[in-house]
Amino acid sequence: MNLMFFKYQGTGNDFVMIDNRTKTFPKEKTDIISQLCDRHFGIGADGVILIENDDDFDFKMIYYNPDASETFCGNGGRCTVAFAKQLGIIDSKTHFLAVDGEHFAEINNSIVSLKMIDVEEIKIQENSVFAYTGTQHHVEMVNELKDFPVYEKGKEIRYSYAEPGSNVNFVEQLNNDTFKVRTYEKGVENETLACGTGVTAVAVAMHKTNKTKSNHIYLPVEGGNLEVSFKEENGIYNNIFLIGPAQFVFKGNISI
Numbered sequence: 243m244n245l246m247f248f249k250y251q252g253t254g255n256d257f258v259m260i261d262n263r264t265k266t267f268p269k270e271k272t273d274i275i276s277q278l279c280d281r282h283f284g285i286g287a288d289g290v291i292l293i294e295n296d297d298d299f300d301f302k303m304i305y306y307n308p309d310a311s312e313t314f315c316g317n318g319g320r321c322t323v324a325f326a327k328q329l330g331i332i333d334s335k336t337h338f339l340a341v342d343g344e345h346f347a348e349i350n351n352s353i354v355s356l357k358m359i360d361v362e363e364i365k366i367q368e369n370s371v372f373a374y375t376g377t378q379h380h381v382e383m384v385n386e387l388k389d390f391p392v393y394e395k396g397k398e399i400r401y402s403y404a405e406p407g408s409n410v411n412f413v414e415q416l417n418n419d420t421f422k423v424r425t426y427e428k429g430v431e432n433e434t435l436a437c438g439t440g441v442t443a444v445a446v447a448m449h450k451t452n453k454t455k456s457n458h459i460y461l462p463v464e465g466g467n468l469e470v471s472f473k474e475e476n477g478i479y480n481n482i483f484l485i486g487p488a489q490f491v492f493k494g495n496i497s498i
C-alpha cells in the first residue's frame with residue numbers, strides 16, 4: 243500500500259502525520275508504526291499521528307509512540323493543529339478530541355497555543371514530583387543539566403514506575419520563571435529534543451513546590467523554547483496552555 247505522509251516538528255520533537263479521514267491506515271499492523279519512526283530504515287520520527295473525523299469535534303487526534311503504545315502528546319497536539327490547518331480542516335481556532343479528552347487550540351504564524359487537560363494528580367515524592375498531564379511524568383531537579391546523563395538515569399527511573407512507566411524530566415532552574423528541561427521519553431526509549439506534556443508537568447511541579455510564584459513559565463529545551471501558563475485553584479491546575487512553534491518539514495509517499 244502507498245501511504246502519503248507529512249512530516250512536522252515542534253521544538254525538535256518530530257512526527258509523521260497521516261490524514262486518516264478515509265480510515266485507510268492499517269492500525270492493527272502495529273509494526274508499521276515502528277517502521278515509519280525508524281531513523282535508518284523509515285522516515286524517522288518520535289511518533290506517528292493520525293487525524294480522523296469526529297461527529298462532535300473538528301477532528302480526532304490519535305498519537306502512537308514508536309513502540310506503537312497510544313497516549314497523549316503535547317508537541318504532537320500542537321503539530322496536529324498546524325496539520326489540520328494545512329489540510330483546510332480548521333482556520334485559526336479549533337476544538338478537537340484526543341485520548342486524554344477535549345482540547346482547544348489557536349494557531350498564529352506557526353505558534354500554537356494548546357489547552358491541556360487540568361492537572362489534578364501531582365504527587366510530591368522524596369526528591370521528585372510525579373504529575374499526569376495527559377501522560378505520566380516524573381520531574382527531578384539536577385545540577386549541571388548540560389552534562390547530566392539523561393539517557394542512563396532516565397531509563398532507570400522510567401522503569402521504576404509500574405506499567406506503563408513514566409517519562410522522566412530533568413530540570414535546572416535558570417531564574418525565577420525559567421527552567422531548562424531535558425526529557426527521556428518512554429515509548430521512544432531515548433532522550434528527545436523536547437516534550438510538551440513534560441514541560442507542562444515541570445511548570446506545575448515547580449509552582450507546586452514553590453520554586454516559582456509565576457503562572458507563566460519559560461522552558462528552554464534542547465530543540466527550542468516552550469512556554470506554559472496556568473491558573474491554580476485549591477491545588478488543581480486549570481486553564482493550562484502549552485505554547486510554542488509547530489512547523490511543516492516535508493511530505494512524501496512511502497510503501498508500507
Ligand SMILES: N[C@@H](CCC[C@H](N)C(=O)O)C(=O)O
Pocket residue numbers: 255288307313314315316317318377378409427428429430434436437438439440
Ligand atoms: N513528546 C510528547 C510525549 C509523547 C508521549 C510519551 N512518549 C509517552 O509515552 O507518554 C509530548 O510532547 O508531550
